[in-house]
Amino acid sequence: MDTILSLLSPEILIPWILSMVLGIFVGAMPGLTATMAVALIVPLTFHTPPIVGLAMILGVSFTAIFAGDIPATFLRVPGTPASGAAVLDGYEMNKQGKGPLAIALDLTCSTLGGLIGVLILITVSPILATFALKFTHFEYFWLAVMGLSMSAVITKGSTVKGIIAMVGGLILSTVGVDISTGYPRFAFGHTYLMGGINFIPVMIGLFGISEVIRSIMTTSLNDMGNAAVSASVKADFRSVGRVMFRNKRLIGQSSIIGTLIGALPGAGADIAAWVAYGMAKKTSKKPEAFGTGSEEGVIAPTTANNAALGGTWIPALVFGIPGDTITAIVLGAMMMYGLKPGPLVFQGDRVLVNQIFAVALISQGFLLVLGFFGIKAFTWFFKFPRNVVMAGITIFSIIGAYALRTSVFDVGLVVIFGVLGYLMERVTIPLPPFILGLILGPMIEENLRIGLVKTDGSFWPFFSRPISAFFALVLALLFLYEPVKKLVRRRLSRGGT
Numbered sequence: 001m002d003t004i005l006s007l008l009s010p011e012i013l014i015p016w017i018l019s020m021v022l023g024i025f026v027g028a029m030p031g032l033t034a035t036m037a038v039a040l041i042v043p044l045t046f047h048t049p050p051i052v053g054l055a056m057i058l059g060v061s062f063t064a065i066f067a068g069d070i071p072a073t074f075l076r077v078p079g080t081p082a083s084g085a086a087v088l089d090g091y092e093m094n095k096q097g098k099g100p101l102a103i104a105l106d107l108t109c110s111t112l113g114g115l116i117g118v119l120i121l122i123t124v125s126p127i128l129a130t131f132a133l134k135f136t137h138f139e140y141f142w143l144a145v146m147g148l149s150m151s152a153v154i155t156k157g158s159t160v161k162g163i164i165a166m167v168g169g170l171i172l173s174t175v176g177v178d179i180s181t182g183y184p185r186f187a188f189g190h191t192y193l194m195g196g197i198n199f200i201p202v203m204i205g206l207f208g209i210s211e212v213i214r215s216i217m218t219t220s221l222n223d224m225g226n227a228a229v230s231a232s233v234k235a236d237f238r239s240v241g242r243v244m245f246r247n248k249r250l251i252g253q254s255s256i257i258g259t260l261i262g263a264l265p266g267a268g269a270d271i272a273a274w275v276a277y278g279m280a281k282k283t284s285k286k287p288e289a290f291g292t293g294s295e296e297g298v299i300a301p302t303t304a305n306n307a308a309l310g311g312t313w314i315p316a317l318v319f320g321i322p323g324d325t326i327t328a329i330v331l332g333a334m335m336m337y338g339l340k341p342g343p344l345v346f347q348g349d350r351v352l353v354n355q356i357f358a359v360a361l362i363s364q365g366f367l368l369v370l371g372f373f374g375i376k377a378f379t380w381f382f383k384f385p386r387n388v389v390m391a392g393i394t395i396f397s398i399i400g401a402y403a404l405r406t407s408v409f410d411v412g413l414v415v416i417f418g419v420l421g422y423l424m425e426r427v428t429i430p431l432p433p434f435i436l437g438l439i440l441g442p443m444i445e446e447n448l449r450i451g452l453v454k455t456d457g458s459f460w461p462f463f464s465r466p467i468s469a470f471f472a473l474v475l476a477l478l479f480l481y482e483p484v485k486k487l488v489r490r491r492l493s494r495g496g497t
Contacts, residue, residue, distance in 0.1 A: 004358050004362065006355070007051070007055070007355065007358055007359060007362065011052065012051065012052050012055060015044075015048070015052055015055070015056055016052070016055040016056055016059050016359075016366075017059070017366065017370070019041055019055075019056035019057075019059045019060040020059040020060060020062070020063045020363070020366055020367070020370050021063075021370060021374075022037060022041070022060055023037050023059065023060035023061065023062070023063030023064035023067065024063045024064070024066075024067045024370060024371065024374035024377075025067070025374075026060075026064050026067070027063060027064030027065065027066065027067025027068045027070075027079045027080055028067040028068065028070045028071055028079045028374070028378065029071075029079060029396055029399075029400055034060070034061050034064035034065050034068075034080050034082070034269075034326060035326055035329070037060045037061070037064045038057055038060055038061055038064075038326050038329050038330070041056050041057055041060050042057065042329055042333050044056070045057070045333060050334070050339060050352060051352065051355045051356075051359070053333060054330070054333070054334075054355075054356055054359065055359045055363075057326075057329070057330055057333065058356070058359050058360055058363055059359070059363050059366065061309055061326050062114055062306065062309060062360075062363050062364070062367050063366075063367055063370060063371065063374070064079075064080060065080060065082050065083075065110070065269055065305050065306055065309060066106065066107065066110040066111075066302070066306065066367060066371055067079055067080075067371070067374060068080030068081075068082060068083030068086070069083050069086045069090065069103065069106040069110070069302055070103065070106075070374070070375060070378055071083075072084075072086040072087045072090055072091065073086065073087075073090035073091060073093070073094055073099055073102050073103050073106065074091075074094055074099055074103070074378075075091075075208070075211070075393055076091040076207055076208070076211045077204065077207055077208035077211070077393060077397065078203060078207055080270075081199070081200065081203065081269075081270040081439075082268075082269035082270045082272075082273050082301075082305040082308075083273075083301075083305075084203060084207075084270060084273065084274070084432070084435055085273040085274050085276075085277040085300075085301035085432070086106065086273070086298065086301050086302055087207055088277070088290070088291050088297055088432065089102075089290065089291065089292070089293055089294045089295075089296075089297030089298050090102045090103075090106065090297075090298050092291065092292055092293035092294075093293040093295075093298065095293070096293050098293065101239055101240070101243070101295075102298050103375055104237045104240045105240060105243060105244070105295065105298050105299055105302070106298065106302045107367075107368065107371045107372065107375070108237070108240050108244065108368070109244070109251060109298075109299050109302045109303040109306075110302050110303070110305075110306040110367065110371070111306070111364050111365075111367050111368045111371075112244075112251060112255070112303065113251070113254065113255045113258060113302065113303035113304060113305070113306040113307040114306035114307060114309060114310060114360075114363070114364045114367065115361070115364045116251075116252070116255035116256075116259070116307055116310075117255060117258060117259045117262065117306065117307030117308065117309060117310025117311055118310040118357070118360040118361055118364070119310075119361075120255075120256075120259045120307075120310060120311070121259070121310040121311065121313055121314055121357070121360070122357050125313075125314045125317065125318055134467065135264060135467065136451075136465075137446075137447040137448075137450045137451040137454070138447070138451050138461050138462050138465050138468045139465070139467045139468050139471065140264075140443065140447040141444060141447035141448050141451060141462065141468075142462070142468055142471035142472060142475065143264060143471065144440045144443040144444040144447065145444060145471075145475060146275070146471060146474065146475055146478075148166065148170075148436060148437065148440045148444065149278075149475060149478060149479070161427075161428060161429045161430065162430055162433045163433075164429060165424070165429050165430050165431065165432075165433040165434040165437070166433035166434065166436065166437040167437065168434050168437065169433065169434040169435060169436060169437020169438040169439075169441065170437040170438075170441045170444075172197050172202075172437075172438050172441075173196075173197070173437065173438050173439075173440075173441025173442050173445070174186065174441065174445070175187065175193055175196055175197050176193065176194060176195055176196030176197070177194055177195075177196075179442075179445065179446050179449065180449055180453070192407065192409040196442070197413070197438065198405070198410065198413075199435065199438045199439050200400075200401070200410075201401040201410040201411075201413040201414045201417070202413060202417045202435070202438060203435055204397045204400060204401055204414050204417075205397075205413060205414040205415065205416065205417030205418040205419075205420070205421060206417050206418070206420070206421035206424075206431050206434065206435065207421065207431065208393055208394075208397045208414075208418070209394065209397060209414055209415065209417070209418025209419075209421070210417075210418050210419075210420075210421030210422040210424075210425065210431075211393070212390045212393055212394055212418070213418060213419065213422040214422055214425070215390055216390070217422075243295055243299075244299070247295065247296060247299050250280055250283075250296055250299055250300060250303075251299060251303050253276075253279065253280070253283070253300075254276040254279075254280065254299065254300045254301075254303040254304040254307070255303055255304070255307040256307075257272065257275055257276045257279060257304055257307075258272040258273075258276055258303065258304030258305060258306070258307030258308040258311060259307045259308065259310055259311035259314075260311065261275060261304075261308055261311065262307065262308030262309065262310065262311020262312045262314070263311040263312070263314040263315060264315075268308065268312070269304075269305035269306070269308040269309060269312075270305070270439065271439070271440070272304045272305055272307070272308035272311075273300075273301035273302075273304050273305040273308075274301070274432075274436060275304070276300040276301055276303065276304030276305075277290075277297065277300050277301045277304075279300070280296050280297065280299075280300035281296075281297070282478065282481070284296055309326075310360060312326065312327045313327060313356075313360070316330065316331060316341060317341055317353065317356070318341075339352065397414055398411050398414060401413070401414045
């Protein structure tokens with residue numbers, strides 16, 4: 001209690017809350033990621049006490065991850081990469097007039113998931129950090145393959161078309177300098193392509209600009225100019241309690257998945273969201289409802305991505321290994337403060353560690369309040385005619401893409417993939433597997449090739465190591481589950497007749 005009270009002084013509380021407000025704004029703007037928000041905050045913390053800077057960084061990351069769900073739900077434009085999975089059912093619920101319920105679920109489940117993730121961080125961080133430290137390239141290869149396999153689960157419609165999209169993303173992920181030889185691949189002499197294709201402009205184009213193109217192609221400009229957007233950005237909390245109680249098992253499952261994946265260095269909230277979504281569909285009694293406006297499809301990813309934020313701090317605090325890009329920046333800031341994360345941090349800086357835990361817990365309460373006002377603040381956007389709204393989406397998408405690397409090339413990528421996304425949807429090729437292939441492709445390739453170099457080309461360690469064998473077994477069970485279930489049902493039905 002003394003630790004909590006010490007954090008409520010004005011010199012800590014004011015910058016802490018202001019940073020969380022910034023997180024709401026940055027997270028809701030397509031392309032302006034939570035990592036970018038943290039990177040903007042760090043220079044402001046140079047001359048502040050360590051706990052003030054860490055409170056600002058923690059606060060902005062929690063609100064930015066949630067705020068990405070606002071445009072994902074109402075505009076079909078993920079505000080952050082971690083909100084990519086929120087598009088699938090959140091936007092469908094909005095089209096059915098259930099957008100206020102979807103965003104209310106986003107806010108409450110984000111808060112609850114973050115709270116569970118932080119509590120797990122506090123109670124079992126040494127155990128989980130020790131487990132994560134055992135991971136090598138062999139285990140990370142299987143982790144990435146498991147994440148990619150979820151693209152087969154989340155695909156709505158033809159599995160073949162889902163595989164086509166996934167392979168397209170994997171091929172695109174190979175653009176750039178070869179990680180082993182240093183030779184440029186598919187760059188065609190273009191310096192921008194030597195650095196690879198950044199998935200954020202691709203995601204903005206596929207989900208944002210493609211929606212603008214679709215609206216233009218399906219609605220006349222006069223109709224767009226005369227009609228305001230039918231939905232309004234507001235939250236409906238009346239039914240949230242009942243919905244969450246019905247899905248209490250899913251909330252617990254997604255929170256644990258998010259925390260575990262967050263504790264694995266390099267995985268992050270975006271992978272946690274996709275894996276939680278895939279597992280939710282796999283364990284659901286109504287898997288066919290996913291992608292059509294399922295409440296479970298909203299709850300799983302938004303619970304997992306905020307829970308993952310707590311998980312990322314496990315290896316960062318205990319072993320000084322960043323769980324994601326945000327905690328990598330945090331570790332740099334802690335070094336600047338003269339702090340040394342590692343096993344001894346719980347002894348030498350126990351007071352600061354307790355303060356960090358308290359900040360993470362209190363931030364969940366602030367998130368609930370500030371998130372509510374953040375949702376209301378975006379209502380004005382929908383008072384404009386539809387053509388103005390679509391113009392605004394286009395402008396913010398382009399600004400977000402340009403701000404990423406101050407590159408006109410990224411703006412061009414947004415336009416190109418906007419057109420590609422529209423064409424893919426015209427022939428019912430799903431977009432999520434494409435994005436997942438692009439994100440996880442480098443992780444799969446890097447860990448596979450480095451693992452093979454270590455073993456002189458032998459694949460045996462990928463299967464013989466205990467954790468690798470476990471992942472391989474889980475992956476096999478995931479793919480065999482549906483065929484075996486159908487076979488058992490067929491035999492039971494024959495036996496019954």
